Structures are given as C-alpha cells and as structure tokens.
Amino acid sequence: MNILIVGAGGREHALAWKISRSPLLSKLFIAPGNGGTALLGSNVAILDDDIDGLTAFARDNRIDLVVAGPELPLVLGLKEALDAVGIPCFGPCAFAAQLEGSKAFAKTMMRETGVPTADFQVFESYDSALEYVRAHPLPMVIKADGLAAGKGVVIAQTMAEAEGALKDMMLDRVFGEAGLTVVVEEALVGEEASFLAFCDGSTVVPMPSLQDHKRIGDNDTGLNTGGMGAYSPAPVLPEDRYVAMADLAISPITTHLAAIGQPFKGVLYAGLMMTEKGPMILEYNVRFGDPECQPLMARLKSDLVEIMLACVHGTLDPAKVVFHTETSCCVVMAAKGYPQSYPKGMIIEGIDEAEKIEGVNVFQAGTQLQDGRTVSSGGRVLGVTALGSDLGQARARAYEAVQRISFDNSYYRTDIAVKGLRRTQ
Ligand code: AMP
Ligand code: GLY
Numbered sequence: 001m002n003i004l005i006v007g008a009g010g011r012e013h014a015l016a017w018k019i020s021r022s023p024l025l026s027k028l029f030i031a032p033g034n035g036g037t038a039l040l041g042s043n044v045a046i047l048d049d050d051i052d053g054l055t056a057f058a059r060d061n062r063i064d065l066v067v068a069g070p071e072l073p074l075v076l077g078l079k080e081a082l083d084a085v086g087i088p089c090f091g092p093c094a095f096a097a098q099l100e101g102s103k104a105f106a107k108t109m110m111r112e113t114g115v116p117t118a119d120f121q122v123f124e125s126y127d128s129a130l131e132y133v134r135a136h137p138l139p140m141v142i143k144a145d146g147l148a149a150g151k152g153v154v155i156a157q158t159m160a161e162a163e164g165a166l167k168d169m170m171l172d173r174v175f176g177e178a179g180l181t182v183v184v185e186e187a188l189v190g191e192e193a194s195f196l197a198f199c200d201g202s203t204v205v206p207m208p209s210l211q212d213h214k215r216i217g218d219n220d221t222g223l224n225t226g227g228m229g230a231y232s233p234a235p236v237l238p239e240d241r242y243v244a245m246a247d248l249a250i251s252p253i254t255t256h257l258a259a260i261g262q263p264f265k266g267v268l269y270a271g272l273m274m275t276e277k278g279p280m281i282l283e284y285n286v287r288f289g290d291p292e293c294q295p296l297m298a299r300l301k302s303d304l305v306e307i308m309l310a311c312v313h314g315t316l317d318p319a320k321v322v323f324h325t326e327t328s329c330c331v332v333m334a335a336k337g338y339p340q341s342y343p344k345g346m347i348i349e350g351i352d353e354a355e356k357i358e359g360v361n362v363f364q365a366g367t368q369l370q371d372g373r374t375v376s377s378g379g380r381v382l383g384v385t386a387l388g389s390d391l392g393q394a395r396a397r398a399y400e401a402v403q404r405i406s407f408d409n410s411y412y413r414t415d416i417a418v419k420g421l422r423r424t425q
Contacts, residue, residue, distance in 0.1 A: 007069025
C-alpha cells in the first residue's frame, strides 16, 4: 500500500523508518519531510497545515493510508477532508483533536469523566481572570487555551508574573486567538512522565512509559522546548502500572468520546505529573510525542502499519502490539540558541559513524539534504537514539553516538535519563 506521512520532525523520521520496514508498504511519501525521510521515501513540498493540498495529493497519488505526525492538521480537520475522498487517516477527528487544540476543552472533559487533574477555572474575561488570580495562592499556572507552539504555559511564582501572563495572553494577544481564553490552575509538584496508547475507538492498548526532558538546560533549567531527550521505559511509571494508568488517564476519555459519537482513533498521549497524592493528568496530545516517538519506534517489534490499520478499522488487538523488552534512550542534538534564535545551514558529519554503534539510530529533525550533504535547517536537529539491555547501556550508547557526530554550534543536554538511572540504582 501507499502511505503518506504528514510532518517534518524527528518524530516523522522515526515513523518513516518504522513504516519503511513494513512488508505492507509499496510507496512512502512524506509531506514535507526532512533530510532523514528523504532517504526512506519521497518528500513532497506540502506543509502540514495545507489540508486541501494534502488531500489532493493523497487522492491523486492513490494513497491508502495517511499518517498524521503533528496535531495541527488534525485540529484543522485533515481526517474529515480525507474521509470525504475515502482515504483512511491515522489520527483523530477534529472534534477529538480539541483535546490538544483547546486546554479548556481537555480540562472540562477530564472533570466530566473523572480523570484526576489539577483544580482549574476557565476564563474568557480578563477582569474575572484577574480577580480570581489575585484571590488564589501562588505558585499558579496560567495557560493559553489554544495551540501556542509549547509556549502558552506560565508557572507564575509571583503575582506580577501571574498578572503579566494574563495581560500578555488576554489583552496584548501575544498568542493571537489562542490566548483569548485562559485556564488558570493549581500548580502541581512531582516528576513528569509520558504515557501513550493506541486507540481504535473502543480498545485501548498502552505503550511503554517514557520521560521527556522539556527544559533546554541540564537539571531542568532554562526555557521550555519541544523536548531535549526521552527514554523508555520510565522507572517512575513501571510496566505493572500500565493497565491501571490506561484505566485512569485514557479509557475514561475514549469511552466518553465513543458514547457521544466521536470515537478516538489514533494515539492518545497523556502528560502526567506523578504527585504524592498519585498521578495527575496535566494535558493530552492527540499524536505521538516528539522526541517520545523515537525511543518508542526503536522498541516497537510489531508492524506499525498493521497497528495503524487496526486503529483505523476498529480491530486493534493487544496481542499484536509487542515491544522489545530493551530500554531506549534518545538524546536531542540542537542548534545553539534554540528554543530562541539559532543558526541554520550547518553541515552535519558523522551520522554513519554513529550508526555503526550497536543499537543506534540517528533520527533527523531539522535537516535537509543539499547536494548529497545533510545540513541543519531547524532548532532540534537530530534525535540520537539507542537501544540497550538496560537504561545505563542505552544511555551510554546514545552519548557515545553523539560524540561521533559534529556540526557547528551544536548543543545537547548531558543529563538525559539521569533521573531514571537514579531510580534504578
Ligand atoms: P502542558 O502544555 O499543559 O503540558 O504544560 C507544559 C508544561 O508545563 C508541563 O510539561 C509541565 O512541566 C508544566 N505544567 C503544566 N501544568 C502544570 C501544573 N498544573 N503544575 C505544574 N506544572 C505544570
Ligand atoms: N515532547 C512533548 C510533546 O511531543 O508534546
């Protein structure tokens, strides 16, 4: 079958790598793709928000399955547009995609379905929000309702920060429409974990747990990023708790969505805070995480295309979703300056040498192929991913591979998976 992957990051290279190993695949296209996906299929110059362009391409090129990498096309209705031309889409409908597209929608559904989450209130009026903020204890968390490229969350330690965040979002509209509604919520304390599940509308199959590293600096310091590294499993959420976690964080939502005629088909990702009082759900994503997808694809033993088709057709079988027992670890190499401004166009050397290390795959993110050379084109450049018999070995291999790769102005965190190692030693 012919498959079109939508997106351009490390997640999409990892998906393309796994899909390219499926015996079901004939032709693979990636829109718009990157330097890594260009080696596995044909990149197509259509952006992820161009729903008409993607749909027309899928129709004209006899695509049998479209795989949505990022959330934006799903929120914009990619699935509905493909439905109209009879092409299956791996990823939820626009209604269900609001779980990620609107924090007020997600929090309200969590409250309605009994999913544990931080206490919160939704505001559309600046004056009411300000009054509420002034009457509640610090720290508190202020979130722009809509998609804000990971920048719409402020953990305010002082009243000035809280008031500033409200003003930025609601009056000065720094996130445009996305900040006109805000969610104000209680700040939680604990270790974070990522928990993803395949969903076919009724059956939920958990994937191994992970931990992401959102801040740019070692020891979780500095600005928030898309994610600087991830490993799986995360000892903070061990395997014997996956079923209970799916019952707590995923099934209430998928059951509710099925009951209201909006079945969730795709990957539902719960961002968790493991607090003293038990796990709390911070947010939902309606797709694989980036970089979480990279360590997950390294561990997935089953055919991803078969799983995706089963999700789309409502025939997901837990026995057919099998992961290797090995541990995986992904270290993101970024361009110095990310997540703010950073240089582009650096020539990347050493990927082949890095991949000679047993268990190592280098997934490319912000890269392009130019005259046969791999050149950086984004902030997160590579996701250097390794399998190992335990976390120590996976981490050591990933960092050994990082040492073999070079480009000007490269930057990476040196403490990926350290929290997990502490828990296992
Ligand atoms: P979100 O986009 O909702 O996941 O928020 C981004 C990041 O902000 C999370 O990964 C957490 O690190 C942090 N965060 C979000 N909500 C809370 C909360 N209620 N308490 C503490 N930290 C939070
Ligand atoms: N790495 C976090 C995310 O994909 O949302």
